[in-house]
Amino acid sequence: MADPRGQLRREIRRFWGALGSGSDLGEAAGEAGVAVRTAYRWMRECGGVRAIRVEEPSAYRVGFEDRERIAFGLAAGWSFTAIGRELCRPTSTVTREVRLNMRHRRSRRVGYDGSLRGIDWIHDWEYLPSRAQLRAENAANRKQQTKLTANPRLAEEIQSRLDREDSPEQIAHRLRIDFPDEEEMRVSHETIYKELYVQGRGALRRDLHQKLRTGRAVRRPRSTVGARQERGRIAGMVNISERPEEVEGRAVPGHWEGDLICGSNNASAIGTLVERATRYVMLLHLPTAHGADAVQDAMVEAMSRLPQQLRRTLTWDQGKEMSNHVQITAATDLDIYFCDPHSPWQRGTNENTNGLLRQYFPKGTDLSGYTADYLEFVATRLNTRPRKTLDWRTPAEALDELLSNPPQPAVAVTA
Template identity: 55%
Template structure:
């Protein structure tokens, strides 16, 4: 380390040597010997020992505690000892005695797994301790100093910690400036790596920026900068995990994985897919039913809203008009309109199978048909003005349209052939 020794060697008093004290303690913490650290900063070895070990009261001189690090680069006098009482430390933390044992066994060339077994710890705990707290020399060699390692661990233990952006004013100003220019956090992170390739202290991931914006109590970035994000949210919206969803319906759902194989290969008619197409502001809706093997469409009128009770009643009335061999199953997504699926199955004897979350392709025929219906019912329009007769006319028009997937037959023709075959 390059350190310019002060030219004025007259006594300066303890407060005047703050730069020397910081550098001396940093050198010792990095593994430099006591005498070499004193020589580099230009102090007497007795002064260095007094800084490191403290001193007892003597005559007019008061007792002074040892100097300990309170951060990665700043050192001040701390009246508390550098090590916490071992009885108060949680058992999941390594104590100073554990670190002394690690140092002794490393000198004896013991393996990490052997040391871990002797201390009753996981091998990864010992490996991580050595990697984090060892002293690395400029030559690349390293050794493990237990007392210095323990001081480093004690310094890192307090929570909450200042984030990387809060520690580096240059990085904070760069991030704030580009957020104000409406750059996304991911764009900022990649530009930082390209502009400062050899300065890892200027590298962050986008999650670090999001936490600096949203985590309360840090204050690393100005909260008003959230307005410049794409979403403009002042509060972070948590991600929902499908595996952690709360129970949605009073009766358990039967998932699509349990649906009969005959429904999957479209060989047998009578398996339907259903969904809602919703109007503006979700105030109106139309239920759609598509038969999987013929792509035959039925539109269900919902004049009384699209709540669970209204949808159940409308579906029951529609399905009961079908012949028995066309009432085999119904596949739906996990929308709240199917909360009464058990009552529907009891009334119609048609089991309901539910798709996996965020998997619309599991109802591919229905999704495709809903796209065709948007020619008649555009998005953003109200659907409450369409009568049952109009819905029947739209369904008949689509059912008479030839389909490539049916060999250019119409859904109505394919359904008529299946019905004729069934009667024979």
């Protein structure tokens, strides 16, 4: 027996479940088996806030399959006890389910001769599984009075603070401080967000979403940290926690930090390498592409110009442009380590250098138009600029000094 309403709810449930597990809108729509336009409409209608329970209904509740078997048993003339035994459920469960969802039906019986003479009306009752399922789902997802609707004073307080452009999290915590003895004046920031995003709640003005820092009227689904890290994880990468301790001391040359600076719409990029001890800079020319293959070729070419003692380690973030790190290590004998996600301070020297480079490569420009000669010119300018951190020496001078007088390894002294 068809259950179109139940099918729709299952599709919506699969959609929100996929979003919660880290899928984007298109992937979640494919998981639910609907068009992207349909999935986007679902999001707009509920402001990006989950519309129904994502979890599957509890096995203890009567489901659609159970209701179909109840209808079959009633048609076959089974007793409630026999139906309950078939479903492995108490007889009282079957009795309550049937009595709640039985519908009165009146049909007419035509005479034996096919005429309407002697017409008689038959009164009986019928149980429809699809109708019972729809009624149960509507009851489970019925609109309930929200906390702000039930407490106008709290809603007015939140509304005034949103007008002051306080964030929902700030409001939730300040209410606990400003009203320490009034439990009814407490609310979670998640409740405030739902009141702002979900249409039809009415406790807060609809235009107040403009007071949020994002200004969005629809909540943007965010994947979980684990799903985000797993989906963007580079195969075989070695974490920065396994990097040798000598890198932190900056006494030994040959330990590099790297990244890409990107142009307008991330359509172009330039690779940046900076040596930790001396702040010596090298730039990678990427005129046509900045994917894994292009970065590998430019990295191998640049590192091959350096002596072996200047090729020890490289620290990079978890960008996909370093997917070929194994091939780079094999070609250059350079050990590559990856920072933790969203931790730019773990390669702070490179971040600082990228800020200096923006003087020559402004944000929002097309970086593919710069020639290799110009990149060499910019690198020379930075390498011959006095640096406070080097006691006003230049990176080129510091590098020459380290190469001429390499630090001597510590010798253990025994009594």
